[in-house]
Amino acid sequence: MNTLYPLKFKPLFREKIWGGQKMKSALGIDFTPHPGIGEAWMLSGVPGSQTKVRNGFLKGNELNELLEIYMDELVGEKNFTRHKDEFPILIKFIDAHDWLSVQVHPDDTLAAKRKLGGGKTEMWYVLDAEPGARLISGFNRKIGRDFYVKTVNDKTLSNILNFEPVKKGDVFYMPAGRVHALGPGILLAEIQQTSDTTYRIYDWDRVDDQGNAREMHTGLALDAIDFSVPPSYRTEYAQEKNKTVNLVQCTYFITNLLDFNLAIAKDYSEIDSYVILICLEGDAEIAYTSGKESISKGEVLLLPAILDKIVLIPGPSCRLMEVYTI
Numbered sequence: 593m594n595t596l597y598p599l600k601f602k603p604l605f606r607e608k609i610w611g612g613q614k615m616k617s618a619l620g621i622d623f624t625p626h627p628g629i630g631e632a633w634m635l636s637g638v639p640g641s642q643t644k645v646r647n648g649f650l651k652g653n654e655l656n657e658l659l660e661i662y663m664d665e666l667v668g669e670k671n672f673t674r675h676k677d678e679f680p681i682l683i684k685f686i687d688a689h690d691w692l693s694v695q696v697h698p699d700d701t702l703a704a705k706r707k708l709g710g711g712k713t714e715m716w717y718v719l720d721a722e723p724g725a726r727l728i729s730g731f732n733r734k735i736g737r738d739f740y741v742k743t744v745n746d747k748t749l750s751n752i753l754n755f756e757p758v759k760k761g762d763v764f765y766m767p768a769g770r771v772h773a774l775g776p777g778i779l780l781a782e783i784q785q786t787s788d789t790t791y792r793i794y795d796w797d798r799v800d801d802q803g804n805a806r807e808m809h810t811g812l813a814l815d816a817i818d819f820s821v822p823p824s825y826r827t828e829y830a831q832e833k834n835k836t837v838n839l840v841q842c843t844y845f846i847t848n849l850l851d852f853n854l855a856i857a858k859d860y861s862e863i864d865s866y867v868i869l870i871c872l873e874g875d876a877e878i879a880y881t882s883g884k885e886s887i888s889k890g891e892v893l894l895l896p897a898i899l900d901k902i903v904l905i906p907g908p909s910c911r912l913m914e915v916y917t918i
Contacts, residue, residue: 594649596665596896598878598885601643601655606631609798612689614779618720619685619890631686634892635868637679638788647885655679668864668897671917678709680917681845683868683892684782685719688774693806694728694749694794698816699768703789711768714784715827715840715847717913718762719872722777729825730754730770737814744810749794756825763827765840769818781870783915785844791816836914845917853909860900865916867895873911879903887912 605623608630615621615629623629635655636643642654650658656677664672671680697712704710716727732754743749753771756764758778766772771793774780791813795806829839829849834856837849850856860867869878875888878895880902887893887910895902904912 595882596662596898597648597883598880598899599645599650599658599894599896600647600885600891601635601894602646604633604636604641604643605629606633608692609800610688610690610692610776612687614687614689614720615685615890618779620888621685621890628689629687630689631684633682633684634870635679635681635683635894637786638682641788662896665898666896667866668917670864671866671897678786680786681868681915682782682784682786683870683915684784685890686774686778686780686782688776688778688780690776691796692774693792693796694753694771694773695790695792696771696813696816697768697787697791698789702816703787708787708789710785710787712785712787712789713768713842713844714766714782715845716762716764716766716774717781717783717839717847717872718758718760718764718778719781720779721758721760721762725758725777726755726775727758727764727778728753728771728773728775729756729764729766730772731819731821734821735819737817737819740817740819741814744793747794747797754821754825763829763839764825765827765842767818767842769816771817781872781913783840783845783847783913839913845915848914850904850910850912850914852904852911853906855906856904858902858904860895860897860902860916863916863918864897865918866897868913868915869893869895870913870915871910872913874909875907876910876912877905877907879905 611630699711791809840847
């Protein structure tokens with residue numbers, strides 16, 4: 593069997609009524625022949641929407657096919673025991689040219705009860721934000737189910753939603769159950785559990801070319817919603833050069849930020865996990881035992897678990913997100 597190596601994948605593009613052009617203009621991602629794109633699925637094991645390898649001898653293989661062959665060598669022993677033949681993380685870039693629907697995702701317990709697989713906890717890293725851009729995260733006050741239902745029925749839901757101004761570099765953690773929506777002018781990277789279950793609550797009264805409104809999931813969403821109000825919806829973190837800075841640590845993923853202009857040696861032998869690198873700015877080389885691979889802005893790279901010692905070499909500077917599961 594040939595040795596595993598750093599893997600790149602061909603994106604899957606999703607046209608959305610709220611999508612735009614920033615995948616191409618800001619990240620250099622060519623989505624021809626699509627006129628505009630809302631989502632680019634950069635790394636996916638979602639059944640029916642699996643990304644395929646685009647480099648090396650494994651070119652053309654789907655992500656979950658690699659899991660069947662390489663198992664714990666690809667994802668680590670603990671991850672393979674827990675997730676078997678499903679890759680646990682989905683990586684997307686999202687370009688919001690207009691408001692996304694107000695929505696919520698189920699947690700693991702509700703998803704299992706409804707035979708939907710796993711839940712959907714996610715996080716957002718803002719890559720670009722136009723002046724005045726906002727997003728919705730949770731509620732702006734403590735409310736109960738009955739009052740929430742009333743606002744949905746009388747179309748005053750927006751009065752109780754928490755709107756957050758955003759800028760480049762902002763981070764928002766979105767646990768399953770938190771009502772949320774992206775606003776226009778935002779480009780971001782999303783790290784999430786492998787799930788495509790979304791309950792739409794409100795879609796700003798939009799209709800399609802035939803005058804039809806999108807399907808809402810008001811009843812299904814009700815049991816999924818977490819009505820708690822945290823002290824802050826924003827994730828604060830330190831800005832440090834040439835150091836690994838933690839952004840989010842939860843049951844489903846750990847995400848770190850590396851902003852560096854010096855070579856950084858990484859030893860992943862203790863985490864027993866794959867590592868996903870998402871290039872936010874600049875470019876770098878990844879040196880490993882048997883070779884080198886490059887990564888540049890707008891690219892996502894999967895380091896198999898057996899490649900547990902690497903050196904990141906900036907050219908001349910780079911900003912990466914580092915994602916893994918323990």
